[in-house]
Amino acid sequence: MAVFISAVGFGVVTAAILAISAVGFTLQFSVTNVFNLSFGSVMTICGFVAYWLNHGGLNIWLAMAAAAVAGGLISLALNELVFAPFIRHGLNLFGMVIITISVGLIADHSLQALVGPSFFAYTARAGRAFHFADFVLTRQELAIIGIALVLTVLVQVGLQYTRLGRAMRGLAVNASLARACGVPTRRVIALAWFVSGVLAGVGGVALFLDISTFTATTGSEFLIVIIAAAVLGGIGSPRGAVLGAVVVGIVTEVGAAYWNPELKDVLAFGVLIVVLLVRPQGLFAQLATERALAR
Amino acid sequence: MSAATQYYIATICVYVGVNVIGAWGLDLQFGVTGVLNFAFILFQAVGAYTAAMLSLGPASASGGFQQYLFGVHLPFPLPIIGAMLVGAALSAVVGLITLRRLRSDYQAMVMLVVSVVATVVAQSVIGLVNGDAGLSLIPNPVMGLTAFTRQQQTWLFVALCAALMVIVGAFMYALVYSPYGRVLRGTRENEPAIEAMGRSAARARLQVFVIGGALGALSGALLAEFIGAWAPSEWLYPETFVFFTAVIVGGRGSISGVALGAALVGVGIQQAVQYMPIGSNPVVLASMEWVITGLLTMTFLWFRPQGLLPEQRRRFARRREREARALPREQAVSR
Numbered sequence: 001m002a003v004f005i006s007a008v009g010f011g012v013v014t015a016a017i018l019a020i021s022a023v024g025f026t027l028q029f030s031v032t033n034v035f036n037l038s039f040g041s042v043m044t045i046c047g048f049v050a051y052w053l054n055h056g057g058l059n060i061w062l063a064m065a066a067a068a069v070a071g072g073l074i075s076l077a078l079n080e081l082v083f084a085p086f087i088r089h090g091l092n093l094f095g096m097v098i099i100t101i102s103v104g105l106i107a108d109h110s111l112q113a114l115v116g117p118s119f120f121a122y123t124a125r126a127g128r129a130f131h132f133a134d135f136v137l138t139r140q141e142l143a144i145i146g147i148a149l150v151l152t153v154l155v156q157v158g159l160q161y162t163r164l165g166r167a168m169r170g171l172a173v174n175a176s177l178a179r180a181c182g183v184p185t186r187r188v189i190a191l192a193w194f195v196s197g198v199l200a201g202v203g204g205v206a207l208f209l210d211i212s213t214f215t216a217t218t219g220s221e222f223l224i225v226i227i228a229a230a231v232l233g234g235i236g237s238p239r240g241a242v243l244g245a246v247v248v249g250i251v252t253e254v255g256a257a258y259w260n261p262e263l264k265d266v267l268a269f270g271v272l273i274v275v276l277l278v279r280p281q282g283l284f285a286q287l288a289t290e291r292a293l294a295r
Numbered sequence: 296m297s298a299a300t301q302y303y304i305a306t307i308c309v310y311v312g313v314n315v316i317g318a319w320g321l322d323l324q325f326g327v328t329g330v331l332n333f334a335f336i337l338f339q340a341v342g343a344y345t346a347a348m349l350s351l352g353p354a355s356a357s358g359g360f361q362q363y364l365f366g367v368h369l370p371f372p373l374p375i376i377g378a379m380l381v382g383a384a385l386s387a388v389v390g391l392i393t394l395r396r397l398r399s400d401y402q403a404m405v406m407l408v409v410s411v412v413a414t415v416v417a418q419s420v421i422g423l424v425n426g427d428a429g430l431s432l433i434p435n436p437v438m439g440l441t442a443f444t445r446q447q448q449t450w451l452f453v454a455l456c457a458a459l460m461v462i463v464g465a466f467m468y469a470l471v472y473s474p475y476g477r478v479l480r481g482t483r484e485n486e487p488a489i490e491a492m493g494r495s496a497a498r499a500r501l502q503v504f505v506i507g508g509a510l511g512a513l514s515g516a517l518l519a520e521f522i523g524a525w526a527p528s529e530w531l532y533p534e535t536f537v538f539f540t541a542v543i544v545g546g547r548g549s550i551s552g553v554a555l556g557a558a559l560v561g562v563g564i565q566q567a568v569q570y571m572p573i574g575s576n577p578v579v580l581a582s583m584e585w586v587i588t589g590l591l592t593m594t595f596l597w598f599r600p601q602g603l604l605p606e607q608r609r610r611f612a613r614r615r616e617r618e619a620r621a622l623p624r625e626q627a628v629s630r
Contacts, residue, residue, distance in 0.1 A: 035400060037407075086597065094331050095596055097403060098543070101536055102589035109582035109589075117578050224411045227404050235401065262419035269412040273392065276405065 007257035008250055009135040015249025016148035017206045021222075022229040022241035023155055024199025028075075030172040030236035031192035034083055034096045038104035040223030042078075042197055043204030045107060046071040047214060050205045051120055060124035060209065061143070068201035075197020076190060078103060084189070104220055112216035119213040144206045151202065152242050155195070159238060168192055172236060225252075225265055228272045247271060298446060305449045307562055309521050312456030313514045314561030315554045316463050318541040320510030325539065326547035326606070327471055328503045329483030331403040334389065334410040335511055335538055340417075340530035341385050342378035342512025343519035344424050347433040349374035350520070361425040361432075371436035375516045382512020383505045390504035395497055410532040418527045429526020433519050456517055463510060467550045470506075479503060480548070533585070537561060540592045546602025555603055564588060 025039050049070045050063035058066070086099050127139025137145075159165035167188045170178035179185045207222055208214040229248040233240025248268040255267040296304075317339055324330040344363075352368035354361060369377070393405050418427050437448040437455070470476055481489035482496040489496050519525040537560060545556020568583050595602065 035404065082593075086593075089597060091596060091600075093400060094329075094403070095600070097331065098536075098539060099593060099596060101533075101539075102592045105533060105536065105585045106589040109585035113579045113582040113586070221411075224408055228408055231401060231404055231408075235404075260419055263415065265415055266412050269408055272405070272408065276401070277392070 007254045011250035011253035015246045016145045018245035021203030024196040026230040026241040028196035037100040040220035041104040041107035042200040044219030046201035047204040047208040064205040068198045071197040071201025072194040076194045079193040308453045313518045314557040317514035318557035320507040321538045322553040324507040328479040333406040336530045336535040338508040338511035339515035342515030343525040345378040345381040346374040346516035347430045349377045378516035379509040383509040386505045386508025431524040548606035552604030
């Protein structure tokens with residue numbers, strides 16, 4: 001039982017990191033309909049920004065905040081300089097998938113050429129361990145869970161109650177109708193990319209803190225798990241992404257405790273396949289038809 | 296010509312052949328029919344492993360230094376045929392799960408997940424295909440021909456690849472230019488129109504998924520037999536992207552174009568990087584290959600999305616005139 005509970009504890013931490021990232025991934029997708037496969041690379045770059053700041057003497061949490069801003073700006077720049085021009089150039093949904101993969105590969109491998117294939121680590125301490133019954137969580141892990149809670153609630157409240165959130169939801173349902181109603185679609189899309197990049201930044205640093213060593217391709221490798229969580233919850237639904245993250249996080253860590261730890265991601269995938277066979281639209285999203293790219 | 300030069304040229308020839316066959320498989324799916332198969336490299340890998348296991352013999356025979364699921368020693372060409380059958384069967388399974396029920400944007404993502412998970416399984420379940428180390432000492436069918444010298448054997452394998460490439464190429468032309476090819480293009484261009492004509496777009500997608508999977512497996516089988524080894528690092532999921540780049544650079548749906556693209560991207564980039572003034576650090580060189588591949592894809596999608604040798608627009612002169620009279624705005628089904 002102790003094994004099970006401590007595995008759930010690890011699962012909650014993984015779920016927290018997944019939730020931050022999956023919400024960012026899915027929010028941007030719901031607004032723009034671009035499957036951003038360079039999301040993992042943005043996470044990695046932000047992780048390295050935090051690494052350089054951290055090794056320059058900055059506290060890791062301040063470095064995380066800086067990485068979040070960097071992530072937002074990188075994501076915004078990618079949209080303004082690459083993705084949006086390609087969409088205006090007339091590329092379709094699948095063409096955009098190829099473009100985001102290209103950007104991801106270019107970013108990952110440029111970074112790899114720069115920093116080399118070695119492993120990196122932050123100079124942060126995990127902090128005091130807290131015991132809750134059989135749960136053992138370090139201060140660092142508790143902080144990550146707290147950040148995840150705050151950010152996901154903020155996104156949810158923002159989507160529900162602010163003008164910007166309403167505009168984003170409007171764009172998600174029908175971009176041209178939203179524009180016809182006076183929503184400044186370009187600005188809303190840019191903001192969606194920015195928010196998604198901020199979440200990628202926080203998620204990237206949290207991931208690298210949690211797994212303690214990372215390389216230039218760690219973010220892209222983790223992206224597959226993020227996609228599994230986002231698709232599981234119903235792609236395009238931030239609420240669903242949180243639920244998907246919790247399911248994937250806990251299933252993988254409990255599976256790792258009882259089974260081959262290297263195969264934990266396979267479990268997440270198994271859950272994904274079963275859910276998609278029963279509910280092809282994911283847990284939360286309505287069965288929508290494919291939409292056009294939002295401009 | 297020195298033996299080393301000959302071997303170098305032969306190697307490039309084999310790689311071109313293997314890449315062209317594989318790229319045609321993906322082109323049938325992505326270029327002609329519009330199925331986005333992000334797990335394509337998995338089917339090449341399955342072909343490679345199957346050919347290896349069908350020619351290596353039992354694992355215990357070579358002292359058991361590598362473990363794999365099962366092994367028999369079959370004569371040429373049975374391992375290659377077996378590889379294609381297994382590739383087709385696996386494609387059918389993956390296709391049935393992903394293609395029928397899921398929205399097409401979900402399909403692409405699920406394929407990506409399938410590809411990654413397959414790599415993880417192959418790496419961590421050692422008894423399956425010897426884990427991270429991969430399989431080695433895979434026999435090459437030409438090695439048994441002791442009447443030839445080592446060099447002649449290499450060129451025989453080149454000839455085998457060339458012959459298979461010609462056969463696959465002829466098959467591609469026959470398929471794409473047949474009425475069935477029109478169904479495939481129609482599935483890509485206008486699914487409701489194809490359905491209205493009583494053809495099933497879902498079935499067409501599944502069929503090209505299986506055929507493309509078999510061609511991917513064929514390319515993998517040839518590659519594994521030539522290199523003599525096959526490991527998970529050969530088929531990480533970004534490798535699929537190299538085939539996509541080949542199809543985009545060559546020209547989606549264009550058989551000759553894709554062959555050109557496969558030669559340029561699959562082999563040309565790797566060779567070009569060797570001669571660039573960026574030093575000889577292997578990590579930097581390998582990274583540059585990826586960066587160039589990515590930049591090339593983006594450049595082509597911006598400036599020349601139809602590729603180097605674009606798919607020819609099929610003309611049906613008299614019928615088009617008739618339709619133009621009947622319908623003020625015709626819907627182009629066949630391109």
